[in-house]
Amino acid sequence: MADMTYREAVAEGIAREMRLDPTVVCLGEDIGAAEGVFKTTVGLFKEFGPTRVWDTPISEQAIVGAAMGAAMTGLRPVAEIMFSDFLACCWDYLANEIPKVRYMTGGQVTVPLVVRTANGGGLGFGAQHSQAVENWAFTVPGLKIAAPSTPADVIGLLAAAIRSDDPVVVFEHKGLFASRGPAPPAGHVVPLGQASIARQGRDVTLVALASTVPIALQAAETLAADGIEAEVIDLRCLVPLDMRTVLESLARTSRLVVVEENPYQGGWGATVVSIVADEGFELLDAPIRRVAGECVPLPFADSLEAQVIPTAARVIDVVGQLAAY
Amino acid sequence: MTRAESKRSAPPPGADVDFVQLLTPDGERVTHPDYSVDFDADELRGLYRDLVTVRKLDAEATALQRQGELGIWASLLGQEAAQVGSGRALRPQDMAFPTYREHGVLYCRGIDPIMPLGLFRGVDQGGWDPIANKFGIYTIVIGAQTLHATGYAMGINKDGKVGTDEGEAVIAYFGDGATSQGDVNESFIFASVYNAPVVFFCQNNQYAISEPLQRQTRVPLYQRASGFGFPGVRVDGNDVLASYAVTRAALDNARHGQGPTLIEAYTYRMGAHTTSDDPTRYRVASEVEEWQAKDPIARVRKLLEREGLADDEFFASVDADARTEAVKLRERVLALPDPDPTEMFANVYPNGSHEIDAQREQFAAYHASFAHEGGH
Ligand SMILES: Cc1ncc(C[n+]2csc(CCOP(=O)(O)OP(=O)(O)O)c2C)c(N)n1
Numbered sequence: 001m002a003d004m005t006y007r008e009a010v011a012e013g014i015a016r017e018m019r020l021d022p023t024v025v026c027l028g029e030d031i032g033a034a035e036g037v038f039k040t041t042v043g044l045f046k047e048f049g050p051t052r053v054w055d056t057p058i059s060e061q062a063i064v065g066a067a068m069g070a071a072m073t074g075l076r077p078v079a080e081i082m083f084s085d086f087l088a089c090c091w092d093y094l095a096n097e098i099p100k101v102r103y104m105t106g107g108q109v110t111v112p113l114v115v116r117t118a119n120g121g122g123l124g125f126g127a128q129h130s131q132a133v134e135n136w137a138f139t140v141p142g143l144k145i146a147a148p149s150t151p152a153d154v155i156g157l158l159a160a161a162i163r164s165d166d167p168v169v170v171f172e173h174k175g176l177f178a179s180r181g182p183a184p185p186a187g188h189v190v191p192l193g194q195a196s197i198a199r200q201g202r203d204v205t206l207v208a209l210a211s212t213v214p215i216a217l218q219a220a221e222t223l224a225a226d227g228i229e230a231e232v233i234d235l236r237c238l239v240p241l242d243m244r245t246v247l248e249s250l251a252r253t254s255r256l257v258v259v260e261e262n263p264y265q266g267g268w269g270a271t272v273v274s275i276v277a278d279e280g281f282e283l284l285d286a287p288i289r290r291v292a293g294e295c296v297p298l299p300f301a302d303s304l305e306a307q308v309i310p311t312a313a314r315v316i317d318v319v320g321q322l323a324a325y
Numbered sequence: 326m327t328r329a330e331s332k333r334s335a336p337p338p339g340a341d342v343d344f345v346q347l348l349t350p351d352g353e354r355v356t357h358p359d360y361s362v363d364f365d366a367d368e369l370r371g372l373y374r375d376l377v378t379v380r381k382l383d384a385e386a387t388a389l390q391r392q393g394e395l396g397i398w399a400s401l402l403g404q405e406a407a408q409v410g411s412g413r414a415l416r417p418q419d420m421a422f423p424t425y426r427e428h429g430v431l432y433c434r435g436i437d438p439i440m441p442l443g444l445f446r447g448v449d450q451g452g453w454d455p456i457a458n459k460f461g462i463y464t465i466v467i468g469a470q471t472l473h474a475t476g477y478a479m480g481i482n483k484d485g486k487v488g489t490d491e492g493e494a495v496i497a498y499f500g501d502g503a504t505s506q507g508d509v510n511e512s513f514i515f516a517s518v519y520n521a522p523v524v525f526f527c528q529n530n531q532y533a534i535s536e537p538l539q540r541q542t543r544v545p546l547y548q549r550a551s552g553f554g555f556p557g558v559r560v561d562g563n564d565v566l567a568s569y570a571v572t573r574a575a576l577d578n579a580r581h582g583q584g585p586t587l588i589e590a591y592t593y594r595m596g597a598h599t600t601s602d603d604p605t606r607y608r609v610a611s612e613v614e615e616w617q618a619k620d621p622i623a624r625v626r627k628l629l630e631r632e633g634l635a636d637d638e639f640f641a642s643v644d645a646d647a648r649t650e651a652v653k654l655r656e657r658v659l660a661l662p663d664p665d666p667t668e669m670f671a672n673v674y675p676n677g678s679h680e681i682d683a684q685r686e687q688f689a690a691y692h693a694s695f696a697h698e699g700g701h
Binding site: 037061086124297300 | 444447448449467468503505506507534535536540541602664668670680688691
């Protein structure tokens, strides 16, 4: 199967849905002639033209707010927020309006829209262009959340997100845009809320999402050389959260390390481990550990940023501590 | 529709509207009923020197980025007159809130030009002291600084520091793209109803990354001010004399208690949006050439020559001095030390915190564990 980059997969994933469904439209800053500042909308304007690919004025609030209104007419808008940090600029719509409209109309109005956004750090973009903010959206009932780690998952999850009647926030990781993987066949869909086992192992479960999947896999390779077989679970989505796959893995490994890029404080891993504490305590032979970002803003200095974000070395170190149990 | 067809074909909104101009592209002085300057020969030569120097330092920063020595750089190329004109119009007590492109204003505030380069080299957490230098930090979340400026101006009002020649005023810099943001429009409303001493200085460089002006507006931007209840004026942003005169008048009005003004400095971004951008994807070469003929520096040189205020020796020495400054800047950038890793825990909270202290200790212990292993 041909290879493609994660970045190409974003444009391809959107294009596939736009070909299938004429109600799908895209809107955002610089997504037309410039084809996206991260080149994630390459070819869309050329193929679908200005009636379906809208280069918008610079207002995140208007992009997401108008996406909601457009969705009420039966369109399926795919709104781009250039950097996930700027979700804060449209937070009213994401926290108060979009996720509540179905509830507050007694189920009579749904807004089947997608907000896609470039998330995460590791590229030296500083405190306001580098944050991993899946956990912001995770606090809002009514939003679904996908965060793919491979090109095939990008296409599969985008398909599921765009077809979903619920609003879905899709976090595309900036650090993964250049990574490569097999291109999925036509019709590829990854249902929301279905984790994948990225690597099988019997000694410890590493739960990861998006950028931390390759970090966990890298750690697992090194650990394997020392005779420790780590199982790596790629959650793919935070809402719905596939805890069944995590708990089944723990039944085999009895040890859990969660690897997340967002700060430890308020990170999504806290929810994962609290569910394990509630529902899987008897499965455990060792304390649970979370490897997360430090609770500081992302430094602009790249030598410092590299220390804030989780690394394979830190994962290996923590797994080593658990081996004592 | 192909990509070429999506490039701008019609002139931007309000391209035919007059602006305040005191110096034509040919270096001829023209008069304006409301605005004038009375610079002597020394001051005119000084402005020329500023313009050449900020362009040279900016070019050096772009070169450093190309050679992998800076992470990114947003060039001011083409906007020197708008920045030097408005920057020199500030009085020492005035406060400025920049975007990420105001290297020329930073220079006029007397801040060491290495400061932003340390940031963009990724070795420095902070930079200049915004309060001591009366120049805010570079703001990259588009539009936010207009509200910072408005709040600062409301603080000046509260402290009663308006109404005299010694009164304080604030200037907020932003681009044409930023005018679409809610917070920019909200800052206009606050400034208006609180009669805040703030000047909104919009450098309309015709593009917001790839998006041409008509993506943001159907009316000339300066006309927006009237709907908010304060004056708006468009100035030739490639004319340093007019940019100075208009900004000085607006700041003086503000400091005397006459409230906000919106200035639209009509100019052009000659380079890419940043070093990460490729403008050939969305604009045509002929447009860039057209603006080349309106260069902000060439016209001051023509003026100095026409009026016999400077000779070849002067121009050569300005160029040589700018080159020397650029070389010095480069050497200093390359010599900047890497920060200590534990610096990432500094300044999260003003008085520290137990959590951060604990993280710092853990971090230090973790790194010490490698040091002890040693040897590999
Ligand atoms: C809130 C927010 N949205 C989007 C961006 C990405 N972005 C960076 S610069 C820019 C264009 C700004 O254009 P303009 O205001 O005209 O200023 P210019 O860069 O042309 O000086 C955009 C959209 C951002 N930094 N902040």
